Amino acid sequence: MTSGLLLIDKAQGWTSHDVVARTRRLAGTRKVGHAGTLDPMATGLLVLGVNSSTRLLTYVVGLDKEYLATIRLGQSTTTDDAEGEELTHASAGQVAAIAPAAVASGIEDLTGDISQQPSAVSAIKIDGQRAYARVRAGEDVQLPSRPVTVSVFELLASTAGDGFLDLEVRVECASGTYIRALARDLGVALGVGGHLTSLRRTRIGPFRIENAATLERVDVDANLISPTDAATRLLPRLDLSAEQAIDLGHGKRITVEKDVTRIGPVAAIAPDGTLIGLVEYRGNQAKSLLNFPPDEPAAATEPKQAS
Template sequence: MNSGILLVDKPQGITSHDVVARVRRLAGTRRVGHAGTLDPMATGLLLLGVGGSTRLLHYLVGLDKQYLATIRLGWGTTSDDAEGEPLERASAARIADIGDEAIAAGISRLTGPIEQVPSSVSAVKVDGRRAYDRVRAGEQVELAARRVTVSAFELLGVRRSAEAIDLDVRVDCSSGTYIRALARDLGSGLGVGGHLTALRRTRIGRFPIEDAAALDELDVAREILRPADAAARALPTVAVDEQGAIDLGHGKRIPAGDAPSKQPIAAVGPGERLVAIVERRGEELKVVAGFPNEETP
């Protein structure tokens, strides 16, 4: 069985689960998962784990992200994106009053550490059920604000018409940031409403979209990234010898040596094989997650 991480460029109009189902057929295994959902409207980078490397996804899901997006100012929607029902539209006069300086100031207010309320039509769980399931069932859902970091919110282009202003933007942000919510909050702050009309994820941590394969052209054996290589893009690493690899494989602790103090750590054995994810406990390394020797040669 191939084991590793796949970088896939998700096309528009299908769910992240649809991508997983396709890869399960191509890889010949049900052991496929993904790190970080993309809405059907969105395109771009999905990280998928195959075989034993699904255990590695836990350490990839929290990486920072980069997106290219288009925000439409002029009205909001029930889902904060183009797939929702439109809410009250701003007048042409009100839209015309919004100058470039006001847009720049609104973007600045949403840059850095911010408190963000996720969209009610989101995958956030409320009492064990996804928020979007509760909304579809007719419930009123109020989600708590969460602390996120928008490290870059760059305006790339502006297109104006009588009824709307379209903003092309690039956003670098922490995991858990909702770009739909940024669109909503920018429009709300400008007094005209706003929603997302396009979204493309271009980076997850040190995994760029340029390394991703198109879903329709995906060759799993050719594109799969070895677990050790994937782990090294997300975590500090420590090299272990053959005996250390055997001991870690049996769940034993081994001497930490010069292992970094930052947690967790990818322990890599001979042949560049990912042996385990470990944590440093004093002068020893303790196994957090083991990886059986089932990698692609």
């Protein structure tokens, strides 16, 4: 039974749950999960965990992300994206009057550490129920603003149309940032309204879309990132002796060189390259946080590039 992380290039129209369900059938196991939901309208990178490597998804969820998106200025919608109903529509004259300097200033104001109100149709839970479910049930949902970090908000190109202005942008941001909300807020700042017409996630932490495969073409076994490779991309590495690997596998603490700079989980690797588990440092000892069963090949491999 193999284990690892799988990079999938999600197609438009698929839900993240659809991708998980299809991968379960392809992999022949129920133990498949994902890190970081993508809306059906969005495309791009989903990181899946298969079998014991679902335990690593905890360390993927909070990583920074990169997106390519199209923001349409001149129209706002109920969902802040193209799937919602129109709320406002600026005149062609208002849109034509938008100065490039104003766009640049609006983008700059939405870069860095900012306060952002998530879209009402987000997956955020309110009293145990998703916000989007409450909206669909007819409730008026107003989510509180929260701090987010947008490290890069870059204008790549712009295209003027009949009563609208499309902005092609690249965004790098911390987990929890909503690109739809950036589109909405930029439109508000420019006085013409705005919404998202396309969204593609291109990176999650160290994992990039270039190494992802589509569901139609994926070979699960060939494209799995081994637990060792995945864990050492996500976390610091501790190389064990054979004796230490046995002790950790039995739940014992091991003596290590004291390193006060190491905070949080560390990937503990046996001499043969197997991921024994995750440990945390306690002075000059390492304590097991999570052990991994030997249900995967030891060799760490780079996933095949999608064609």
